[in-house]
Amino acid sequence: MSMVNNAHPGSSLILLNLIDRALVRRGKPIARAELLETLRPEFLPKSETGAKRFESNLDFWLEEGLWLQDSEGMIFAPPQASENDLPSRVLQLLIDNAATRSESAILDGTRTEPFLRAMTCLLAQRRYTFMGGESVSSFNAAEAVNSHLPGRELNESNELSTFLAYGEFLGFLEPIGKGYIVDPTLAIEPYLERIFEGGRVLPFRVFVERLGEYLPLLDEGGYRRLLEPCMENWKPDAPYEISAALSHALVRLESLFRLRLEKSSDDSLSMRLQLPNGVQRSVGEIQYRTEVAV
Structure with a gap:
């Protein structure tokens, strides 16, 4: 599944930047459910496609190793990461x-x-x-x-x-x-x-x-x-x-x-x-x- 295919996980630069900024600013692990609820717009829960797109992009970069996930499912950015x-x-x-x-x-x-x-x-x-x-x-x-x-x-x-x-x-x-x-x-x-x-x-x-x-x-x-x-x-x-x-x-x-x-x-x-x-x-x-x- 190509990263540059806009129908595939990992393709959204908006979500990539949004999730990374939230994790870097948080500075500590955050539960997946809380991250999802915090970042998606109010209308998104009504859209199954939109919700899946958010999670598929999150999972793509977790699998690549851009962000980390511990054994309890808490997600966090690497310690030295910055927004810039x-x-x-x-x-x-x-x-x-x-x-x-x-x-x-x-x-x-x-x-x-x-x-x-x-x-x-x-x-x-x-x-x-x-x-x-x-x-x-x-x-x-x-x-x-x-x-x-x-x-x-x-x-x-x-x-x-x-x-x-x-x-x-x-x-x-x-x-x-x-x-x-x-x-x-x-x-x-x-x-x-x-x-x-x-x-x-x-x-x-x-x-x-x-x-x-x-x-x-x-x-x-x-x-x-x-x-x-x-x-x-x-x-x-x-x-x-x-x-x-x-x-x-x-x-x-x-x-x-x-x-x-x-x-x-x-x-x-x-x-x-x-x-x-x-x-x-x-x-x-x-x-x-x-x-x-x-």
């Missing part, structure tokens, strides 16, 4: 849970994997980035994903809009006009501290490899290595090129004073960012900036 880190918690959960399944689950799984597959496909393309100049929306998302992943398509009627909403929520898509551009800046930012642990400067190739380990949807990541050979009607970037989506995110993080991108004196160690208007930028070293810009 829900997107990064959910994204990390999706990646961690996918890692516990078989390697082929990313290719053929039907629970959270359809989102990971489709977003990995979008991140590999130039067309819907700031460089590519086009936006992706529910009107063209079927072509954007399904034309490159035959046999692993998103369902046009039930999955496209939810997939895009989750893409924005998890930090891979940025709203522009009536659609989105592919931009993983917000998904990347929470991982910077861990990537640079033990130092503030890294060779750029090392940074890209580490980032791919944390976010396997990106360049050098495990999902990309699995899916790229399956993608049709698509041309891969050169080995020394960074994808347009990641290039944009890194330049954006530099403009936010989170990173500094430096050219190496040895071009053989550098990689090239792909930027709008055919511009390429050579980067050999990357620095994590912890100071706050004034």
Whole structure:
């Protein structure tokens, strides 16, 4: 049952946010019946379908491990959870849970994997980035994903809009006009501290490899290595090129004073960012900036 299918459990971002906020603010376990009674609107008990939808979404994320349930059925959020880190918690959960399944689950799984597959496909393309100049929306998302992943398509009627909403929520898509551009800046930012642990400067190739380990949807990541050979009607970037989506995110993080991108004196160690208007930028070293810009 796909997370991005709006007829299936786990698909409701409204309920996901509502339940998580209630559990985090509560700060202690709450009985299932009390949680249900507290959160659902007054008209919901009159609707059997609505009540079941609430519980099915609650159970989906309990099964995934986003929230915890003790032996007495009391439900609570993890101790360190906050209202502001829900997107990064959910994204990390999706990646961690996918890692516990078989390697082929990313290719053929039907629970959270359809989102990971489709977003990995979008991140590999130039067309819907700031460089590519086009936006992706529910009107063209079927072509954007399904034309490159035959046999692993998103369902046009039930999955496209939810997939895009989750893409924005998890930090891979940025709203522009009536659609989105592919931009993983917000998904990347929470991982910077861990990537640079033990130092503030890294060779750029090392940074890209580490980032791919944390976010396997990106360049050098495990999902990309699995899916790229399956993608049709698509041309891969050169080995020394960074994808347009990641290039944009890194330049954006530099403009936010989170990173500094430096050219190496040895071009053989550098990689090239792909930027709008055919511009390429050579980067050999990357620095994590912890100071706050004034």
